Amino acid sequence: MFGDYSLGDLAAIFAMQGFAGLILFSVFLLMALGLAIIFGQMGVINMAHGEFMILGAYVTWMTSNFFQAYLPALFSGYFFVAMILAFLASGALGMLVEWGLIRHLYKRPLDTLLATWGLSLILQQCYRSIFGAREVGVDLPQWMLGSFQVTDAIQIPINGVFVMCLTILITCAVAYVLYWSRWGRQVRAVVQNRVMAGAVGINTERVDRYTFALGCGVAGIAGSAFTMIGSTGPTSGQLYIVDTFLVVVFGGAASLVGTIASAFTISQAQSTLEFFLSGSMAKVLTLLAIVGILMLRPQGLFSLKVRK
Amino acid sequence: MLAISNLHVAYGQSEVLHGLNVAVSPGEIVAIMGRNGMGKTTLMKALMGIVPTKSGSVSMNGVEVTGLRSYERVAQGLAYVPQGRMIFSAMTVEENIETGLVASGGKAVPRDIYELFPVLLEMKARRGGNLSGGQQQQLAVARALATGPKVLLLDEPTEGIQPSIIREMARTLKRIRDERRLSIVVSEQVLSFALDVADRVLVIENGEIVRDDPRAGINETEVAKYLSI
Ligand SMILES: Nc1ncnc2c1ncn2[C@@H]1O[C@H](COP(=O)(O)OP(=O)(O)OP(=O)(O)O)[C@@H](O)[C@H]1O
Numbered sequence: 001m002f003g004d005y006s007l008g009d010l011a012a013i014f015a016m017q018g019f020a021g022l023i024l025f026s027v028f029l030l031m032a033l034g035l036a037i038i039f040g041q042m043g044v045i046n047m048a049h050g051e052f053m054i055l056g057a058y059v060t061w062m063t064s065n066f067f068q069a070y071l072p073a074l075f076s077g078y079f080f081v082a083m084i085l086a087f088l089a090s091g092a093l094g095m096l097v098e099w100g101l102i103r104h105l106y107k108r109p110l111d112t113l114l115a116t117w118g119l120s121l122i123l124q125q126c127y128r129s130i131f132g133a134r135e136v137g138v139d140l141p142q143w144m145l146g147s148f149q150v151t152d153a154i155q156i157p158i159n160g161v162f163v164m165c166l167t168i169l170i171t172c173a174v175a176y177v178l179y180w181s182r183w184g185r186q187v188r189a190v191v192q193n194r195v196m197a198g199a200v201g202i203n204t205e206r207v208d209r210y211t212f213a214l215g216c217g218v219a220g221i222a223g224s225a226f227t228m229i230g231s232t233g234p235t236s237g238q239l240y241i242v243d244t245f246l247v248v249v250f251g252g253a254a255s256l257v258g259t260i261a262s263a264f265t266i267s268q269a270q271s272t273l274e275f276f277l278s279g280s281m282a283k284v285l286t287l288l289a290i291v292g293i294l295m296l297r298p299q300g301l302f303s304l305k306v307r308k
Numbered sequence: 309m310l311a312i313s314n315l316h317v318a319y320g321q322s323e324v325l326h327g328l329n330v331a332v333s334p335g336e337i338v339a340i341m342g343r344n345g346m347g348k349t350t351l352m353k354a355l356m357g358i359v360p361t362k363s364g365s366v367s368m369n370g371v372e373v374t375g376l377r378s379y380e381r382v383a384q385g386l387a388y389v390p391q392g393r394m395i396f397s398a399m400t401v402e403e404n405i406e407t408g409l410v411a412s413g414g415k416a417v418p419r420d421i422y423e424l425f426p427v428l429l430e431m432k433a434r435r436g437g438n439l440s441g442g443q444q445q446q447l448a449v450a451r452a453l454a455t456g457p458k459v460l461l462l463d464e465p466t467e468g469i470q471p472s473i474i475r476e477m478a479r480t481l482k483r484i485r486d487e488r489r490l491s492i493v494v495s496e497q498v499l500s501f502a503l504d505v506a507d508r509v510l511v512i513e514n515g516e517i518v519r520d521d522p523r524a525g526i527n528e529t530e531v532a533k534y535l536s537i
């Protein structure tokens with residue numbers, strides 16, 4: 001498949017597709033981060049995670065419409081506001097869901113799987129009823145549209161770089177919260193021994209609720225990034241949940257570095273292969289490679305080494 | 309300080325504690341002796357709200373804590389060093405102690421905790437899981453003290469610890485009591501340790517308190533009879 005290109009061409013193609021894959025990387029990473037936080041904290045596999053992302057995408061869309069209609073002068077900055085709102089909206093919904101549904105199902109993994117799957121269907125229908133079945137697209141402000149011309153053949157999209165920088169920032173913030181803050185200490189204590197965490201004075205239920213909300217909120221931010229690579233419809237989130245599981249499993253649950261490496265590898269493989277092959281072929285090849293690697297390393301790319 | 313009255317605790321259908329009555333005064337060290345399976349751990353867990361209470365009541369300084377969750381009991385001044393230590397093994401020594409600060413609202417680990425256990429200061433950046441059993445025991449006590457308790461509960465602190473260290477532990481517990489004016493309830497199978505540390509010795513047998521003797525003038529052979537089979 002590479003036969004028709006010269007070496008220089010190939011290098012340029014790899015570079016361009018690599019940069020084009022940056023937004024996909026961001027979406028994967030933020031989604032996987034949220035999923036991994038929730039799974040690590042309470043052993044809940046959130047099947048509705050894609051719908052939390054789509055809520056963020058709809059919020060971004062509404063924010064952009066609002067700015068276009070009422071604050072056109074500030075339109076160039078709407079994305080920052082949208083991201084914050086997306087985080088808050090998805091986080092608030094997450095908190096509500098944890099309170100109303102998830103907390104009654106702890107220690108029943110199959111039931112949570114079914115319940116969150118049901119929740120994803122309910123949310124999809126809600127989106128359909130509220131926003132309509134048609135997919136919606138978001139207009140980007142002018143400054144995000146262009147690209148940096150690096151060489152004759154290589155262009156880097158500005159929005160890709162921008163979203164990636166934001167994603168890295170958010171990942172660092174999440175890492176800080178989990179590993180260095182007082183709150184993160186409580187989270188990790190609860191993860192390791194829920195009963196004992198309660199007995200040293202930690203309100204484990206509140207920790208659960210806010211952790212679930214944090215994971216969902218981060219998915220909402222992923223939704224903001226998502227609006228740049230796809231149009232938002234009621235079922236768009238579903239397409240991403242499988243990929244996100246892959247990222248988490250491939251990276252090795254409970255490892256932040258692993259999640260980052262895995263999101264990067266998968267998004268880049270997919271994006272590069274898509275140039276040469278059809279989208280579905282690219283996916284098949286990526287999947288096969290991941291399955292192969294996981295057979296050799298079932299614990300994922302990275303795993304934490306501690307004596308339990 | 310701590311008052312337990314007519315406490316019944318059951319796992320499902322099987323009742324393990326059949327109506328305990330214990331009152332602990334401020335600054336008092338009470339040892340609860342009993343053989344394996346007599347209900348010592350169950351009592352500790354019930355006091356911490358880890359296993360539910362079937363009937364009866366537990367109160368701290370007159371405040372009823374029977375219906376409260378574990379963390380709320382900690383806020384009322386109960387602290388717990390469980391059997392088997394249960395430290396957070398993947399967190400560092402310092403982080404382990406800091407988990408206790410959530411309840412007391414402190415920011416950094418108080419100096420006096422490290423003064424009590426200098427070895428923990430040396431090892432504060434090590435993961436808790438990589439400490440020796442005796443060091444983990446000190447860590448579990450330090451973590452409990454960080455919550456700023458009024459009553460410290462210790463469940464078989466001497467389990468798996470060599471005799472010379474056990475004697476030192478008795479000294480440390482008395483020092484903690486003297487410095488912090490708190491009450492200590494310790495469950496035990498080693499009589500010599502209990503006699504070393506306690507002001508009062510209770511014996512629990514099949515979920516009931518069968519003896520309650522002040523340390524002074526205790527009949528050691530009578531108590532020892534309950535501990536041998
Ligand atoms: N989770 C449980 N479910 C059912 N029964 C239990 C449970 N935990 C303990 N028991 C029973 O309760 C009784 C008291 O157990 P407990 O652990 O309180 O004893 P103990 O005095 O702490 O013993 P040891 O000295 O061995 O630690 C035992 O008969 C035990 O089998």
Ligand SMILES: [Mg+2]
Nearest residue numbers: 348349391464
């Ligand atoms: Mg026990």
